[in-house]
Each structure stands twice: as C-alpha cells, then as structure tokens.
Amino acid sequence: xxxxxxxxxxxxxxxxxxxxxxxxxxxxxxxxxxxxxxxxxxxxxxxxxxxxxxxxxxxxxxxxxxxxxxxxxxxxxxxxxxxxxxxxxxxxxxxxxxxxxxxxxxxxxxxxxxxxxxxxxxxxxxxxxxxxxxxxxxxxxxxxxxxxxxxxxxxxxxxxxxxxxxxxxxxxxxxxxxxxxxxxxxxxxxxxxxxxxxxxxxxxxxxxxxxxxxxxxxxxxxxxxxxxxxxxxxxxxxxxxxxxxxxxxxxxxxxxxxxxxxxxxxxxxxxxxxxxxxxxxxxxxxxxxxxxxxxxx
Numbered sequence: 379x380x381x382x383x384x385x386x387x388x389x390x391x392x393x394x395x396x397x398x399x400x401x402x403x404x405x406x407x408x409x410x411x412x413x414x415x416x417x418x419x420x421x422x423x424x425x426x427x428x429x430x431x432x433x434x435x436x437x438x439x440x441x442x443x444x445x446x447x448x449x450x451x452x453x454x455x456x457x458x459x460x461x462x463x464x465x466x467x468x469x470x471x472x473x474x475x476x477x478x479x480x481x482x483x484x485x486x487x488x489x490x491x492x493x494x495x496x497x498x499x500x501x502x503x504x505x506x507x508x509x510x511x512x513x514x515x516x517x518x519x520x521x522x523x524x525x526x527x528x529x530x531x532x533x534x535x536x537x538x539x540x541x542x543x544x545x546x547x548x549x550x551x552x553x554x555x556x557x558x559x560x561x562x563x564x565x566x567x568x569x570x571x572x573x574x575x576x577x578x579x580x581x582x583x584x585x586x587x588x589x590x591x592x593x594x595x596x597x598x599x600x601x602x603x604x605x606x607x608x609x610x611x612x613x614x615x616x617x618x619x620x621x622x623x624x625x626x627x628x629x630x631x632x633x634x635x636x637x638x639x640x641x642x643x644x645x646x647x648x649x650x651x652x653x654x655x656x657x658x659x660x661x662x663x664x665x666x667x668x669x670x671x672x673x674x675x
Contacts, residue, residue, distance in 0.1 A: 499587020
C-alpha cells in the first residue's frame with residue numbers, strides 16, 4: 379500500500395476522521411474518502427507536495443494514520459475532569475495568601491460578617507497556639523459586627539415573641555438583646571476557643587475550593603462533624619459538637635426555668651450545629667462569589 383506523510387503536505391485543508399482511542403497521543407484515526415476533493419481543490423506547488431497528494435489519492439478510504447497532541451495531557455481522565463487532581467497545598471505562614479486557583483478568603487464577607495477563621499483553598503498554615511485560638515475566638519465574639527448582628531437576631535425574636543416572659547417594649551427588647559449577645563459569646567468561646575484547645579483541634583475552616591457544587595457543599599456542611607487536628611490529620615469535630623452542647627446547656631441557666639429541660643437544650647444544641655453548617659456552606663463559596671461578582675480575590 380502506498381505510504382504518505384501528512385507533515386509533507388503543508389496545506390490548509392479538511393481532514394475528517396474518527397478517533398478510536400481516547401488516549402490522544404498517537405491515537406489511530408480512520409480517514410474517510412475526502413482525498414479527491416482535497417487534491418483537486420488545492421493545486422500542488424512543489425514536487426514533494428504533488429507526490430504526497432498523489433499518494434493520498436491512491437490511499438484506501440480507511441487508511442490508518444496517527445495524530446499527536448503534545449499540548450494536551452496524556453491521562454484521558456484529565457480531559458473528562460480537569461479538576462480531578464487539585465494543586466498541592468501551599469505551605470505558608472501568611473493567612474492572607476491567594477489560593478493557587480486565584481481565589482481568596484477575605485477577613486469579612488460583604489464587608490461586615492467576620493470571616494477571620496477561614497483559610498483559602500489549597501493553603502496549609504502552621505498549627506495555632508492555645509493563646510492564638512483563644513484570641514481569634516475573642517476577635518470573632520467582640521467584633522463590632524457581632525453587636526449589630528445580635529441586634530438583628532434579637533429583633534426577629536422580639537417581633538415573633540419567642541420568649542413571652544421577656545415581654546415587649548424597650549425593656550423587653552433589651553432582654554432579648556442581652557440574651558442573644560450572651561448566647562453568641564458562649565457559643566464562640568466554647569466552639570472556637572476552649573473546645574479546640576481542649577481537644578487539640580485546628581479551629582479554622584479550610585476551604586475546599588475545587589470540584590463540583592455538590593462535592594463542595596457536602597464538604598462544607600460535613601465540617602460540623604469533621605475537623606482537623608493540630609498536626610493536620612482528620613478527626614471528629616469534638617469542639618463543634620461537644621462545645622455547642624456545652625454552650626446550649628450553660629445558656630439555659632440564664633433563661634426562664636421553663637426552658638431548662640433536656641428537650642429545650644437539645645433543640646438549641648441542634649439548631650446551633652445546623653446554623654454552623656450553613657455558615658461553613660457560604661464560607662466555602664464566598665471566594666468564588668467575591669471573585670465573580672466583585673472581581674476581587
């Protein structure tokens with residue numbers, strides 16, 4: 379069978395074929411009977427091209443050939459899922475570093491909500507000392523936004539009369555407000571400070587930052603139950619689960635006696651963990667939203 383070399387054509391034309399293997403490098407191709415059209419449409423300008431075209435015309439309809447794609451990955455799975463292999467974590471002492479994927483966790487969300495304990499995707503920070511864990515819990519708790527957010531939460535409870543014993547009016551709103559603020563302080567120090575110190579856990583949220591929406595969503599909400607140890611290994615999130623339970627039990631001491639039951643404490647405990655799961659969820663996607671909408675890292 380006559381041989382031909384596609385590299386000798388040096389022409390602009392149409393090559394139709396069917397790739398029989400997903401591994402592109404050196405993949406076999408089946409050529410269809412389009413050679414006559416190609417040869418007649420583009421006249422040869424040299425002896426080499428004329429010889430190559432003649433050989434191409436004489437080739438059978440299903441002449442085998444190979445193609446190479448040096449700029450594409452050799453692993454076919456990389457084409458099907460380009461993010462299947464995330465970049466290695468960047469070891470750094472700088473918590474404000476931009477992730478290798480171009481996104482970054484900011485210190486605040488929408489310029490208001492504290493986000494001090496979130497780490498950008500594919501970033502590995504050194505362990506925190508007990509002092510640092512306690513300080514960052516205090517920073518979360520006594521940030522100016524905490525007083526504003528507590529006011530919003532108190533207003534919602536006040537409007538819905540969640541605790542009739544608090545009554546209405548200015549005095550009633552004051553009771554709602556200080557109870558809400560006390561709950562915030564209680565929760566933050568147990569879950570973000572004392573719990574991580576006691577159980578030797580990393581109290582930061584490490585953004586996944588790659589994969590599909592479902593994968594990242596499941597990762598985020600699962601952080602309620604799964605956390606990191608100080609040495610970087612995975613562990614059950616004792617600080618979250620036990621810490622929020624302890625906070626719920628303590629908070630019952632300054633609420634009316636009708637709320638000092640196992641049922642009421644359990645409901646508050648579960649609600650706290652659900653809220654934290656939602657917090658992890660929006661923190662996971664905040665860097666993407668910030669980059670897409672506000673065009674910042």
